[in-house]
Amino acid sequence: MSQEKIAKEMFLPAEVDATKSEEISKPSLNYWQDAWLRVKKNKGAIVSMVILVLLTIMALVGPLLTNYGIDQQNIKHNNLPPRIPVLEKVSWLPFDGELTRKNGDVYNAYEMKNVDNYYWLGTDSLGRDIFTRLWKGTQVSLYIAFLAAAIDMVIGVLYGAISGFVGGRTDNFMQRITEILVGIPNLIVVILMIIVMDPGILSITIALTITGWVGMARVIRAQVLKLKNQEYVLAARTLGLSNGKIISKHLVPNLAGVIIINTMFTIPNAIFFEAFLSFIGLGLQPPLASLGTLIDDGFKVLQLYPYQMIIPAIVISLIMICFNMVADGLRDALDPKMRD
Template sequence: MTDLATNTPEVAAGSRSLWAVAMIRMRRNRAAMASLVILIVLALAGIFGPMLAPHSYAEVYPEFVKVDPSLEPYPQEAQIIPSAETALRRARVDIESIEVGGGEVVIGLSSSREIDPRITRYVDRSDVFSNAEITEIAEDGLSATMVADVQQLYFLMGTDANGRDLFSRILISLRISLMIGALATGVALLIGVLYGATAGFVGGRVDNVMMRIVDILYSLPFVFFVILLVVFFGRNLVLMFIAVGAVEWLDMARIVRGQTLSLRRREFVQAAETLGVSGWDILRRHIIPNTLGTVIIYMTLLIPKVILLESFLSFLGLGVQEPLTSLGVLIAEGAKNMRNAPFMLFYPAATMTILLFALNFLGDGLRDALDPKDR
């Protein structure tokens, strides 16, 4: 009874699948689990953030261009009076007095001719004021009092060169960049792993022919390929980055082929062949699982590579189009305004850095967890 009770946990542990053991080991890696939490938070921010943000990512505030990040609401006190004067400049009235208080601005007006009550529209068009109305007007119509609410606008990360909320644009850029990375990497993973594992396992002439096809595809100009897609299918974002993945699988195929060549003569593969296991089952159960560590590490490097490639295509006018944006585009815009608005570069770059660190730590954790040599 004692020996049986002692051996039971070992039997249970030995019966665990590769994925069950990998999950147990993954949970012990604090850096990987913290990175996984960060990636989930970033993904949720990208999915739901633009819907919950105080400003639309496409909304432009011409009077708040490149304003600094602040926890205090805009406009600032020194900005209210000049904004009122600017708004009423085209109304052809004279400003007698301006009083600010209690979230309102009271403006005394006068004119050499009768004041039209519709001049409130000039104030309402401003980003600073809303709900403007004439509260008092003289009997001769040559003087009046206008009251308007002072808007409370929060720009936690400042605004860009067009006056758009940078926080909202970072949220939508997270959605676009993660979608691009997931689509392109998923396509590259699917094609590259199957193609490379098949070429390496079959070997011989089939391997030579398959790898020569890869060499031919390497020689094709990628940008020309993308331009052709745009001409034939239009600027479809999903199609564009499925196409990116359909090109990026070439490196994945070579890596998996190299791993497969080193695995196909291993004892466990020969034992499976001796037992009559089919080639597809050997690939699925033995070859591909043993290449997952390397594949996942390359996958974590491929996602940022695709994000940077997307920013290059957007610079050429072939990728993400306004008003949509991505982290690569925001970083490129921030670099242009680095001297007078450094926050435009800092926040997108910090977001990208956190994303890349999380991907790398998670990749290392998955590699350690899935490495059969360490089981």
């Protein structure tokens, strides 16, 4: 058998280009770019973001898509089931305008009442269009969400940062105030607001402003106590930076991840708080609409017209679940140490 000859060039050392020895093959990423890459790997968080964007768009545009007002009543068209053009011809979809009696008989409510209009999500007991009222109610929930986020980021962050950074008697005094506010339930604050003013979105706003920021303030204080003795803070103080500059330039940017995470977890609680108050009659009053009032109205006729409660319940569940999923994704991306 003939043996294969091995070329001498294969035994020579490899030529290494010294100019490329320290070349970085991937582009350098800052903190936020790296965090966004981790968020994109979380499919649940991305899907939740898309759903929240769609719900926000519908909350703004939805009431304009129909010719019905939020408080426009038509008793002759009361308790009509959902009916959507084209989709009404699909037998397995519940958009054909049919209802089922207690004895099991199925009938077309629109034909029985001689109604030619289309109500995409049906009507309530007063003949008001649920589609319009649903997206108006979603606007209230999103308003509460952004209000809670703003209160947390402004009042909670500033209060906690000042308390933790200054320390001493100032910290003791400020923490006694937060302990008093923590001991007062939000429901008691809302009831006190209702005694002073009429029940509604204003009383809920004031209640959230009084007590909604306490949790964020305590978290930020704990983080500031940990960070204020770090080397970069001591260096900044040595260079003559004022306390305000140190808080705004050094501490707050390093607290951004904690702030965003806690804010995202606060939002679902605030939405549920408003819905609960509206459900028990302490929130928005008729004819105004919120998801809580819609669920309350639908609960009263659940056995006869279940769609009146199921539809707003699905929307508020989607909002709360999506915010929680986004919060989980941001927590894993911004602060991997907080993973369970």
